Amino acid sequence: MTAGSIPEVLVQDHGAVRLVRLQRPSAKNALTPETVDALSSAFSDAESASAVRAIVLSGVPGAFCSGADVRIIAQEIEAGGGAAGRVLDRFQALSLRIVKLPKPVVAAVTGPAVGFGADLALACDFRVFAESGYLQEKFVAIGLMPDGGGSYFLTRLLGPARALEMLMLGSRIDAAQAVSLGLASSLTADKDAEAAALALATTLAAGPPLSLARIKAAVHENAAALEAALLREREGQLALLESADAKEGVRAFLERRAPVFKGH
Secondary structure (H helix, E strand, C coil): CCCCCCCCEEEEEECCEEEEEECCHHHCCCECHHHHHHHHHHHHHHHHCCCCCEEEEEECCCCCECCECHHHHHHHHHHCCCHHHHHHHHHHHHHHHHHHCCCCEEEEECCEEECHHHHHHHHCCEEEEECCCEEECHHHHHCCCCCCCHHHHHHHHHCHHHHHHHHHHCCEEEHHHHHHHCCCCEEECHHHHHHHHHHHHHHHHCCCHHHHHHHHHHHCHHHHHHHHHHHHHHHHHHHHHCCHHHHHHHHHHHHCCCCCCCCC
């Protein structure tokens, strides 16, 4: 971070609620490994802070998170030698940290929550959607698959048929659909999304922390099922990253053209 620049991850306390905000507006909050590490540290600090009872995850106005920075994916493919696996482990650890965190986490979704950004929103316990907010598991567009728990979260939340629709077609779920499907707790104006998420988190923060922690662990089976899903996604994603189709998908994305997939 240079002098006068804003931090890529802002951390603020609002009473017993800790706000964690992504701040890479020029990239629609796309994630680099360093940004992921900063988010992981923010959640780790929130877990150990006894005064913090709930967390809000948001992005600067206009975007929640547009997923992993595709330039990083291109570098992983080019680097080889296990680079992709090491980066993927850092991303997956963030999803797991949020789910295993014994405190409620509320996502304030404004604009795109795409790719790993969708997985990040789905890892949270509650989602407040702005009118511009949308979810899209767009991995398939570049010949890849979800790797942040998307196959786990969507199957549990929507059932296999609707999950396959989102994952295999890359279907976009807008804010109104997210509410109707039960993916969102509420719908607000864009300017009110973060405040609404903070209000919900404040209500949760006033609840019994031991009860909330036990409820969250019970719902996620102590995260054992997610860990197994992440392993399956890891194995699948690393195989796909070696494919010609994935290389073509990433090149096409960077060149702003339609990819031509050949099944190789």
